Amino acid sequence: MEVFKTDILIIGSGIAGLSLALKLKDLGEIIILTKKRVFDTATILAQGGIACVVDEEDSFEFHIKDTLTAGDGLCEPKIVELVVKSAPERIKDLIEWGIEFDKDPVNPSKYHLTLEGGHSKKRILHIGDYTGRIIENKLIERVLENFNIQILENHLVLKLIPEKDSSLNGTPKRVVGVYALDFTHFKERVFLAKVIALCTGGAGKVYIYTSNPDTATGDGIALAYEVGCKIANLEFIQFHPTCLYHPKAKNFLISEALRGEGAVLLNAEGKPFMFKYDPIRKELAPRDVVTRAIDMELKVTGAECVYLDISKLPSDYIKRRFPYIYETCLKYGIDITTQPIPVVPAAHYLCGGILTNEWGQTDINNLFAIGECACTGLHGANRLASNSLLEAICFSHQASIKIKEMWHSLKETSYKVPPLQEFQIKEVKEEKVFISHNWDWIRKLMWDFVGIVRNLKMLQFAKNRIEFIKKELETYWSGFYLDLDTMELKNICTVAELIIISAMQRLESRGTHYLTDYPFKRKEFEKNTIISKF
Ligand SMILES: Cc1cc2nc3c(=O)[nH]c(=O)nc-3n(C[C@H](O)[C@H](O)[C@H](O)COP(=O)(O)OP(=O)(O)OC[C@H]3O[C@@H](n4cnc5c(N)ncnc54)[C@H](O)[C@@H]3O)c2cc1C
Known part of the structure; x- marks a missing residue:
């Protein structure tokens, strides 16, 4: 088995992984492992x-208040303050890396800011409606300019390697590397490093309807859980209220910004309905409120989708402001300048994740978790829109400070890689249908029983079924397979189980977690749900 040594190992090539690499570029050699192509990310x-x-009318206090309100009592106030107050500096980093946010056409010396659900002021910097595409591409460009940063595509990380004999109640003090599969050469590989950062993104693929990319299978959470890191608040899954409903559209999101610009939600009869659920904020209510309102309308009317209508705005403005959404919808035969857009909710963002401190550090000293895979305390029970890209760059900065501080105490590992038999790679030869069937089964199960509105009976039902699939996977598919779907199935199974267990522990309704048995908040649950293997 090939063994590679590096100083810093980053898993994932979204905003979290790439910005961390840029922050640490002068410290040592860096390898970024990413399981598909470099740009296959949520970013x-x-x-x-x-x-x-940014705006004079706005203030840190307003942004902090909006974040805390969305988080519904579970945000860590210190972390919220840290992120909000450091945002202008982190935006400067992005600008230095070549990202140019849109300027106000009326006053080009200022940025064009938009409003999104849950924000009391216009404060969203953007680049058309394809902000993430520009951020991802510019960060990749900058990373590729650095000879000491290597990006290895098609490398799936399977397992973290804990340092032998360093365990503290089962959780090691250090990790020394990872086992990975190289899907270009179909080889297993070991990567050893002084410090490792999980930047593996979210877990939307646990649900059948999701806005997330195919890479979002919660791998980082499964990896960290297996070595004993604490996992927090997984019950808080944010469902985006508006994904395009069209048989040929896979996971296409209709941005919150449309509602910010005045788009109205209509039911199947063409009637507005948000005023019934949130009379004051209506379409600009936080995501969980809008999502549950749509879910309720769909259940009451039996319709397959609701509609989002922005056609009252001038056609030229819509095309200029939302070029990507306009063109994509047109491809599916919907002209958004004249027609309402059919939409449904979909799993969108994982508010919980691997528990980290203010430096992005997990329970294991040299293991960091940054971006959507982490639970930093910023989002609490519900993420405020457009706070997640910010969280990722803020914590890659925080982690870089900590890693630099720790650098001289970080030892190169003398760890001897275990012999191959401990890490036998098998091929999926037959019964691939078992894998594809269970992929669909888990995702449908999670949607139906652990979705937007939950109850304890359904959660128990889901738990029984997941335990059954898990047992089958352990019995018939133990070990490691040279097959991405098989390895990802194990991860979605682990993460689905952790989501169900977390949801069953929270006997209240708060943020994105709505339990019909307890449709209200309870003081005794004003705390994180924490799960750990040991
Ligand atoms: C459609 C959509 C629109 C959004 N819009 C916004 C927005 O406007 N504003 C905002 O703030 N947020 C938005 N979000 C959320 C935001 O995009 C994500 O939270 C953020 O991009 C996550 O960045 P990340 O670096 O943590 O993960 P990602 O960008 O998802 O990157 C994860 C990386 O990890 C790799 N990886 C995963 N597992 C493994 C493994 N086992 N081995 C190797 N590599 C692995 C993946 O291949 C990928 O490269 C949106 C999300 C979606 C899906």
């Missing part, structure tokens, strides 16, 4: 933009 799909206090 590239981000449309709306990135939140930051």
Whole structure:
């Protein structure tokens, strides 16, 4: 088995992984492992933009208040303050890396800011409606300019390697590397490093309807859980209220910014309905409120979708402001300047994740988790729109400070890679249908029983079924397979189980977690749900 040594190992090539690499570029050699192509990320799909206090009418206090309100009592106030107050500096980093946010056409000396659900002021910096595409591409360009940063595509990380004999109640003090599969050469490989950062993104693929890319299978959470890191608040899955409903459209999101610009939600009869659910904020209510309102309308009317209508705005403005959404919808035969857009909710963002401190550090000293895979305390029970790209760049900065501080105490590992038999790679020869069937089964199960509105009976039902699939996977598919779908199936199974267990522990309704048995908040649950293997 080939063994590679590096100083810093980053897993994932979205905004978290790439910005961390740029922050650490002068410290040592860096390898970024990414399981598909470098740009196969959620980052590239981000449309709306990135939140930051820029306008004179706005203030840090307003942004903090909006974040805390969305988080519904579970945000870590210290972290919220840190992120909001450091946002202008982190935006400067992005600008230095070549990202140019849109300027106000009326006053080009200022940025054009948009409003999104849950924000009391216009504070979203954006580039058209393809902000993430520009961020991802510019960061890749900058990374490729550095000879000491290597990006290895088609490398799936399978397992973290804990340092032998360093365990503290089962959780190691250090990790020394990872086992990975190289899907270009179909080889197993070991990467050893002084410091490792999980930047593996979210887990939307656990649900059948999702806005997330195919890479979002919660791998980082499964990897960290297996070595004993604490996992927090997985019950808080944010469902985006408006994904395009069309048989040929796979995971296409209709940005929150449309509602910010005045788009109205209509039911199957063409009637507005948000005033019934949130009379004051209506379409600009936080995502969980809008999502549940749509879910309820769909259940009451039996319709397959609702509609988002922006056609009252001038056609030229719509085309200029939302070129990507306009063109994509047109491809599917919907002219958004004249027609309402059919939409449904879909799993969109994982508010919880691997528990980290203010430096992005997990329970294991030299293991960091940054971006959507982490639970930093910023989002609490519900993420405020456009706070996630911000969180990722803020914590890659925080982690870089900590890593630089720790650098001289970080030892090169003398770890001897275990012999091959401990890490036997098998091929999926037959019964591939078992894998594809269970992929669909888990994702449908999660949608139907652990979705937007939950109850304890359904959660128990889901738990029983997941345990059954898990047992089958352990019995018939133990070990490692040279097959991406098989390895990802194990990860979605682990993460689905952790989501269900977390949801069953929270006997209240808060943020994105709505439990019909307890349709209200309970003081005794004003705390994180924490799960760990040991
Ligand atoms: C459609 C859409 C629109 C959005 N719009 C916005 C927005 O406007 N504003 C905002 O703030 N947020 C938005 N978000 C959320 C935001 O885009 C994500 O939270 C953020 O991009 C996550 O960045 P990340 O670096 O953590 O993960 P990602 O960008 O998803 O990158 C994860 C990386 O990890 C790799 N990886 C995963 N597992 C493994 C493994 N086992 N081995 C190797 N590599 C692995 C993946 O291949 C990928 O490269 C949006 C999300 C979606 C899906």
